[in-house]
Amino acid sequence: MTVTTLEDIKRVLEAVLLSATVPLSLNELKRVFEVELHNDFLRRALEELRQDWQGRAAELTLTAEGWRFQTRPEFQPYIERLNPEKPPRYSRATLETLAIIAYRQPVTRGDIEEIRGVAVNSQIIRTLEERGWIEVVGHKDVPGRPALFATTKQFLGDLNLRALAELPPLPELARDSLLAGLPGPEAAADAGGVAGAQ
Numbered sequence: 001m002t003v004t005t006l007e008d009i010k011r012v013l014e015a016v017l018l019s020a021t022v023p024l025s026l027n028e029l030k031r032v033f034e035v036e037l038h039n040d041f042l043r044r045a046l047e048e049l050r051q052d053w054q055g056r057a058a059e060l061t062l063t064a065e066g067w068r069f070q071t072r073p074e075f076q077p078y079i080e081r082l083n084p085e086k087p088p089r090y091s092r093a094t095l096e097t098l099a100i101i102a103y104r105q106p107v108t109r110g111d112i113e114e115i116r117g118v119a120v121n122s123q124i125i126r127t128l129e130e131r132g133w134i135e136v137v138g139h140k141d142v143p144g145r146p147a148l149f150a151t152t153k154q155f156l157g158d159l160n161l162r163a164l165a166e167l168p169p170l171p172e173l174a175r176d177s178l179l180a181g182l183p184g185p186e187a188a189a190d191a192g193g194v195a196g197a198q
Helices: 006-019 026-030 039-052 073-082 092-104 109-116 122-131 153-158 170-174 185-190
Strands: 058-063 066-071 134-139 147-151
Touching: 006 026, 006 039, 006 066, 026 039, 026 066, 039 058, 066 073, 092 109, 092 122, 092 147, 109 147, 122 134
Parallel strands: none
Antiparallel strands: 058 066, 134 147
C-alpha cells in the first residue's frame, strides 16, 4: 500500500493503534512510515482520526504514555459481563499511600509515615512498585539518604491522565479523607520537607 494522502496516513495510524497492546508515542508512530512526517502533521492526523471515531464505542485518547484506542467508559459494564474478573482491591492504607505520593511527590517513606501517622508497611510500597504506579526517582540529601518516591507514566496512563495537573484538585478529595490534613506544598517546603510537584 502506498501512503500518499492524509486519509492513507489516518488508516495506517488506525491499524497500528488498534493492534497495539500499549500506548504509542509520536516517535513510535513516526517509525511506521517510510517517509519522515512532521510532529504537527502527525498530531493533525491523530486529531482527525479522533474526530472520525466520535460517537463510536471506542475512542482514541492521549495519555502520558502515548496514543491508544480504548473502550468508552459507558460500555465498561457490558465488557465486565463477558469477562467477570474483578480488578484487584487495594487496602485503604495502600490507597492512602498512593494518594500521598501522587499529590506530594517526590516523598520519602518517612514523609508518608509523618502524614499518615503510622508506619508504612514494606509490602504496600512493593505492591505499588510491582503495579508500576510508583518508582524511586532519587534520594533525599539527608543522613541515611532515604529513597524519594514518585508516580510513573503508567500510573497516569492507567488513570487515563496526560499529566499530574489533571488529578482532581485536593480540596475535592479532602472531604472525609485522610488528605484533609495534608499541608500544602509551601508548608512542606517551610518545614524542610519536599514540596509537592504538579
